[in-house]
Amino acid sequence: MPVPKVERVTQTAILGESPHWEPKEKALYWVDIPGCEVRRYDPVTQEETGIKIDDTPVSFVLPVVGRKGQFVIGHGHDVAVLSWDGRSASPSGLQTLARVDTAPGQEAHILNDGKADATGRLWAGTLGTRRGPGDFEPGAGSLYSLTRGHDLKKQLTGLTIANGLAWSHDKTLFYYIDSPTKRVDVFDFDVADGNIANRRTAFDFVANHVEGVPDGMTIDADGMLWVACFGGNQVVRCDPSTGKLLARVPIPALKVTAVAFGGERLDELFVTTAHKDSTAAQRQAYPQAGSLFRVRDLGVTGVLAHPVVV
Template structure:
């Protein structure tokens, strides 16, 4: 491993999801501390996280702060929109995106979990070749496909684990959806009922391709 840069001065914060934008900047968001014995994502210390991007010269830009639990990141196919998840908000936000500078502005709600009766909280996220978002649902036993332009729920894919954490397309033609899961906050009963929690699942036969 190679050390690149330090971005957080707070010892109780750590980085969560990271991804490269269309111009190859590395973006990553942080989150606050979970107290010992925490059993729910709402136990996190609020507004301690930030969103950063690392430029090609390895300088770091803090895009904004006061984030509760930074998670999924995605960019539209035409490079004009940035999609972001702060899990505690139970929604996906959309921003105008300037690919030349990395600047983001004009926050709008692209998809609301509660308005669509979606179980769980938004976690990791990816985008397919049709510009639709695939979102892991932490505590929701599923991955969902949503249209960020209309705010509509398009598809639900059940996963045999409560805590679905992230998604990415892969395989020779980017036709397989790989889904990560975790065991955080699970009871012994849940671990017995869902013994494959913490595994990576591959979903095939969706008839949809992802992006590299």
């Protein structure tokens, strides 16, 4: 792999997440979860715009198929449709589609990472109650998929920090991360009915001596996974068929949260980071933490992430 070039392209967020390249606009959308913001970055003009959506955390943003200016977002407990032109200071609409984990005792179980599969079906997971910096109630989170009728289907339980999602190019495998396990797991995937089965390990951080825990991830055109390493100041490329580490890309932030391919040729990797709960020493060591970074000269290309059908 060539020597990658890492460039900071935006100012800091508290906890950046969920980068998604929109090819028609040639722009990147992402969120600041505790900042309750959806952001848009235009690499050509280098302009960044954003909106704050009340005081509820926003965990992911995905365009809606066939509806310009509409996005499905994670909004606290809600899966909602946001209407925003990408430039105005406030949204023009916010409609709830479904709500997760609202039983007594689940008030803090909010949505985290979310993505769409090849059919446009949304997948999103929840966190357990936050007990302290990086410490969440073990086994309290779940993974859901959203049906065309806007009903939620619980796919997995017993999760702690529901995180990265990706699918193989032939649509037969689903890759998933529950961060504290320090693994990327893989399931057999039925794209027609959205069922997953036969969970096993695809990549193990401990076995491959990778620092940090796995957070968000994406897949490249060769079928290799790119995984953000929270607490490891890097992104790693791994082969999910062999479980082997292929490459490391250092990022000038300790808490690397998510990745997405973008750019005209899908040969640029956009990387979100965080500075939330950082110590004074960590802030001094990583003054650009929380920024959005762009990585070039990777020698690979990505594939377009899917929008959501609602």
